[in-house]
Amino acid sequence: MDALKRRNPNLTNLWVDVLVFAGMLAVFAPGLTGLLIHEWLGLAFGVTAGVHVLLHWQWIAGITRKFFTRASWGARFNYLLNAAIFIGFTVVIFSGVMESRFVLQTFGLNPPDERTWELLHRLSADLTLFLTALHIAVHWRWIWNWVKKLRRLPRRAPGTVSQPVLAAGPVKIED
């Protein structure tokens, strides 16, 4: 039983968040990736963001149940902010698909020639970037604490087996 590895949910969350953040930076820079990668990466980002939401499902369900009764104002603000980000990213991805040149063609569809989708895509992307920045800012203390904790790890336990495991795949930690 000692050999069993257990998950550290906070560390899992942190690394999924890092992945989502890096993906978001890449997706928000089509000039860097090119349009083809931008479109497919945008869809992949949607999946990763979905994993991010699933990892925090218990919190979402908890606040949903007590939103109008016992939830704190901070939790309510967070909930509404997250809902806005969800709507924002859904609109960004959907409008991106509607004006896409490569994704729709892959499925044998032609994008409608409507500037509205392009305008909506840009506007919602700008707004969602701001909301995501706010989301990161609200959780800044948690992120910063984890960064400090990770930086301290090698000094705390030099030469132990758990170090490389933590660095390479932080989900599993030796007992």
Place this chain on the structure above:
Amino acid sequence: MLKVLGRLLILLLAATLVAGVTYAVVQNVQFSLPGGRGGDGFGGQIAPGGGNANGSTAPDLAERPRGGRGQMLSDGEFRGGELEGGSVFGWVEVIKSLGVIAFVTAGVVLVQKTYARPRKPKKPAAGAQPGS
């Protein structure tokens, strides 16, 4: 596993709902715009250069230069501009995104610290007697 699938289904339903509302709003906006396409949903008939056949000043949708400086070739390939990627402008976009995040984070941290300051218990000055 079944629980995760159920959650995924709820998530997809919520996303579909948002996408449906977005689609309805966009269709409504297009119908209400002067020179809107008015029915088929695909292939707008706006001409480039700031004027349509029907006299509308709405920009041409069918001939618009999508994706900034890119150009679509006859064989279906796209060349140039942000379509190819790897440009310096791409890194500027990344820095811009990071800048927005840093700016907002700094603002929120500043506000948090400002409001947290009065709550901190005051340390008694060195040598001061209790109660003085």
